[in-house]
Amino acid sequence: MIGISGSSGFIGQNLLNSLHEAKCISLREKDWKILANNCDVLVNLVGKAHDHRGTATEQDYYYINLELTKEVFHVFKESSATLLIHVSSLAALEEFESSKPLTEADECHPNSWYGLSKRAAEIWLMKQKFSADKKIIILRPPMVHGSGDKGNLGLLYKLISKGIPYPLTSFNNSRSFISMDNFCYFIEQIILHQDKLDTGIYHIADDDAVSTKDIIEIIKKVSGKRVPTLALPKLLVKAIAKVGDKVPIPLNTPRLRKMTSDLLVSNEKIKQGLGIEKLPLTAKEGLEKTIKSFSERSE
Template sequence: MKVTLFGTTGFIGENLTDKLDENYQISTVSLRNNNWKNELVKSKVFINLVGKAHDHNKTATEEDFYHVNVDLTKNIFNAFIKSEAKIFIHISSLAALEEYESLKPLTEEDSCNPNSWYGKSKRKAEKWLLEQRLPENKKLIILRPPMVHGPGDKGNLGLLYKLISRGIPYPLSSFENKRSFMSIDNFCFFIDEIIKNEGKLVSGIYHISDDELISTNQIIDIIKKVEKKNTPDLSLPKFFVKGLAKIGDIIPIPLNSLRLKKMTSDLTVSNQKIKSALGIEQLPLSAEEGLIKTIKSFKKEK
């Protein structure tokens, strides 16, 4: 079976390409090439990984996020409609639904509350896709993963690893939270299962994630275990940390209220809808096993 992937330069795209290449004929497309439509080959599946999530240089505008996450998605989907492909798998994000806090595991039926340019642009792309008329022989699968981690990940997990691996005490251990994550292995597993069993799915939105929830303190413990560090954590009083964060709302220091909420609040998601539809009982890796694998990959890169 032939599969076409769009946007494969990030760590998710690189890992997914390697995984799918074991069982499928893979074609990768870069939208940086103005003639990309002329390079499309016949395939059954289109997978859209194109997206802008980070602004490391602090230079991106709101228009930049909407151009990549919305306009380019429209271009790829329109090419899908004109092609012979039967399945369009669009990688959205949990940020299209919620970015900072949830009091219960979020389901596909919950109301959307995106806050950032990233989350809002991802949600706008979802809404546009769902409004399009699909031919009877074509299917649209929108996936919302939480934070995906794995070898090559340059996100917040890597920054946390650098902090703890250097023996710097974690200062927020007084906060206990639960969050949903996703290892790249489980991400690739879901994609493979969707391709093989797409007949079991109807078009729509599906949440994907690891089965188990993990706290930030558990992640710290895993990092220290892999690194063989005995650095004590700092359990600073919550009122002191929250006060410091409020100061950060006014003057530029590393901690502010929004960043504190993102690091210490609960944000969990239910993956039961897609697991039930595909008949999945257990994912390849537990949340802890996936994190250990990722942390070990960081260790090798040092």
């Protein structure tokens, strides 16, 4: 039996539908520890990432991302489960940019409360002692997208599908993502071949990176919209972003950096460990599938 904590979210719901013999473990329920005790594998998805209302505190992030992770570990340690898959985030390593594919050996530079609290959980887990028959696999995905996604990719789809030009096409960037299909595939392979991996941190991502221009072209293709190209001069965009640092407008310097910089991830360590040659979907195939789900949802 596979127990998934934090399964009420976007990733959790997709993972529940993908895995056989998987069940939801809600830390809000009084008997969640009893349920977890009867699992062979625990997948911890409990985490706080987005703060759309702008009301979350540093303490909120550390409580959910670190303290609740500690609770899940203590239950795992005393249970009959032999594998704990803890889903961290690339933000624990890097949140803004890297023009070279990031590996697990790179120095960590978390920046936000989210990234810092995720990294704190990684450090804490790696210091714990447990019996030799147990194993902890910590995963760092970049942005995960798929059916039900309510993040930035959906916002970009709404913009382009309404015929509104994307104003930042003068920036040419390349970023790693992971489609929900590939995310679930990695989880399945880890569970099936856990004997091939040692306890530790692993990056999961699509095999190839894509640019924002690639995403826009896919959106145009799926939506059938002929949106004109709007490439505002970089100096002008950066000037607007600096205004956004002082005035509450949609664009500021940190957000611009995230939207236009390179952020590449290497998945070679886990692929070599599991003997994976090719993932089920290419990055572009995964994006097209996600964007089609947006189109179907809006009909």
